[in-house]
Amino acid sequence: MARSSEPAHSDARASNPGVLLSGADVARVVDRMAHQLIERYARGGGGEDRPADDRAGEPGADDGGLSDLVLVGIPTRGAPLARRLAARIEAFSGTPVDVGIADITLYRDDLRLRGVRALEPTVLPDAGIDGRLVVLVDDVLFSGRSVRAALDALRDLGRPRSVQLAVLVDRGHRELPIKADFVGKNVPTSRSQQVRVHLAETDGIDEVLVIEGDGVSGAPRGSEGGAS
Amino acid sequence: MKRHLLEAADLDRDDATLVLDTAAQIDSALAGREVKKLPTLRGRTVVNLFYEDSTRTRISFELAAKRLSADVINFSAKGSSVSKGESLKDTALTLEAMGSDAVVIRHGSSGAPHRLAGWVRGSVVNAGDGTHEHPTQALLDAYTIRRRLGRLDGVRVTIVGDVLHSRVARSNVGLLHTLGAEVTLVAPPTLLPLGVGSWPAEVGYDLDAALPKSDVVMMLRVQAERMNASFFPSAREYSRRYGLDADRMAALPEEAIVMHPGPMNRGMEIAADVADSVRSTIVEQVANGVSTRMAVLYLLLGGHA
Numbered sequence: 260m261a262r263s264s265e266p267a268h269s270d271a272r273a274s275n276p277g278v279l280l281s282g283a284d285v286a287r288v289v290d291r292m293a294h295q296l297i298e299r300y301a302r303g304g305g306g307e308d309r310p311a312d313d314r315a316g317e318p319g320a321d322d323g324g325l326s327d328l329v330l331v332g333i334p335t336r337g338a339p340l341a342r343r344l345a346a347r348i349e350a351f352s353g354t355p356v357d358v359g360i361a362d363i364t365l366y367r368d369d370l371r372l373r374g375v376r377a378l379e380p381t382v383l384p385d386a387g388i389d390g391r392l393v394v395l396v397d398d399v400l401f402s403g404r405s406v407r408a409a410l411d412a413l414r415d416l417g418r419p420r421s422v423q424l425a426v427l428v429d430r431g432h433r434e435l436p437i438k439a440d441f442v443g444k445n446v447p448t449s450r451s452q453q454v455r456v457h458l459a460e461t462d463g464i465d466e467v468l469v470i471e472g473d474g475v476s477g478a479p480r481g482s483e484g485g486a487s
Numbered sequence: 488m489k490r491h492l493l494e495a496a497d498l499d500r501d502d503a504t505l506v507l508d509t510a511a512q513i514d515s516a517l518a519g520r521e522v523k524k525l526p527t528l529r530g531r532t533v534v535n536l537f538y539e540d541s542t543r544t545r546i547s548f549e550l551a552a553k554r555l556s557a558d559v560i561n562f563s564a565k566g567s568s569v570s571k572g573e574s575l576k577d578t579a580l581t582l583e584a585m586g587s588d589a590v591v592i593r594h595g596s597s598g599a600p601h602r603l604a605g606w607v608r609g610s611v612v613n614a615g616d617g618t619h620e621h622p623t624q625a626l627l628d629a630y631t632i633r634r635r636l637g638r639l640d641g642v643r644v645t646i647v648g649d650v651l652h653s654r655v656a657r658s659n660v661g662l663l664h665t666l667g668a669e670v671t672l673v674a675p676p677t678l679l680p681l682g683v684g685s686w687p688a689e690v691g692y693d694l695d696a697a698l699p700k701s702d703v704v705m706m707l708r709v710q711a712e713r714m715n716a717s718f719f720p721s722a723r724e725y726s727r728r729y730g731l732d733a734d735r736m737a738a739l740p741e742e743a744i745v746m747h748p749g750p751m752n753r754g755m756e757i758a759a760d761v762a763d764s765v766r767s768t769i770v771e772q773v774a775n776g777v778s779t780r781m782a783v784l785y786l787l788l789g790g791h792a
Contacts, residue, residue, distance in 0.1 A: 362516060375790055414522075415522040415524070
């Protein structure tokens with residue numbers, strides 16, 4: 260899976276087995292992902308030594324580079340993550356990056372099973388996403404169904420030139436042929452575990468937890484960042 | 488939320504707010520899009536069962552269902568087996584046997600949707616029954632007020648006209664009260680129902696006294712088809728005392744809006760220049776009706792965990 264080198268030092272994990280990433284870890288992972296995005300998308304940002312397939316969607320000589328980039332967060336926690344990534348990219352590269360939010364609730368294929376829920380806002384940058392380089396941002400990649408729904412939503416919202424995927428945590432157990440292009444941390448999990456991402460914007464604290472079986476079935480779970 | 492939406496009282500404050508919030512999100516999600524369609528209710532079937540004439544409500548429900556990718560069957564009593572004497576129950580069971588997931592019903596008899604709800608397994612949405620209720624109209628009115636004024640709590644709403652026959656007024660009084668607005672009814676005494684004193688609303692007879700204290704004026708249609716007794720001496724007299732013209736509109740507070748559920752009788756309960764003024768939300772109400780009904784269909788049909 261994509262180019263992700265995991266931070267080896269996670270002191271918190273030793274003291275509390277449930278904590279996968281501490282607040283400092285989350286900040287470091289976000290910084291690294293921002294650097295990876297810059298490397299991939301900045302004009303003349305290198306990478307020409309890689310095979311053409313791996314560079315799909317990257318800007319060519321006539322592209323706007325980072326200014327063509329749009330980070331589209333998937334609510335709930337993908338939205339603040341996208342904003343953080345954009346802020347870090349601007350801090351590192353000096354180029355402001357557009358951010359959007361695409362609520363996928365109305366595109367989900369499991370509403371009948373899990374019931375309706377309140378919708379989140381959908382916000383696109385003023386310049387839209389037509390012809391631009393979209394990177395979907397989510398907290399946890401699990402079954403891949405959220406990403407599929409997000410791809411369906413994007414199709415209705417415009418026609419980006421390319422779409423890539425960035426996730427904070429990839430926990431495996433895909434049910435669809437989907438893989439992330441930027442991964443903050445790969446975590447082998449069992450289906451009965453839950454991965455919960457907490458962010459200061461939504462939960463008051465930055466941390467990623469792995470929680471042992473909840474007694475329910477191993478089916479992907481929703482809003483707590485279990486499913487993606 | 489309950490399985491059916493039969494009257495404003497089916498919605499508590501949280502449910503009603505959820506509907507309005509959902510409508511707002513749907514509006515923002517669809518704003519400026521070329522593809523105004525969402526796949527949410529793909530494969531579901533919604534039957535529009537209309538025993539009374541309707542333009543905007545039927546089209547609005549049809550559009551709402553189609554924008555959510557549901558299949559829509561339009562049924563109007565004219566030209567159907569109803570004219571051969573088929574009962575409401577048999578018609579409903581027939582439609583359900585064909586696989587309908589929800590029935591949107593308009594009927595001339597008050598309480599018809601309640602009876603229907605006891606017969607079918609799917610959801611029932613009341614699209615107006617007799618002189619009883621029209622809950623989705625109240626929801627779209629509440630949504631329009633909240634969009635224009637930014638709040639509902641403490642908003643002073645004056646509803647003017649034929650309250651006696653108005654299902655719009657009945658539903659609005661209930662829903663707006665639930666959402667914290669202060670409702671005043673203004674009408675000739677002959678056009679107020681018995682027992683109006685027990686409604687959660689003030690009652691008055693003088694429009695000119697009520698206008699300066701109104702953030703919203705909602706004009707009701709004078710329903711010629713229900714004017715089967717001498718409720719007022721003449722149309723002209725009604726218009727003079729209870730019609731909203733430019734002079735009366737000038738007495739409203741600066742931010743106040745003028746609403747009308749449509750169809751309007753221009754020159755009767757509302758003057759043409761008032762209906763077309765910037766304060767009028769009449770066209771906006773129609774547009775908001777689609778998103779509000781999308782929210783209702785989504786919340787009733789989307790799925791129950």
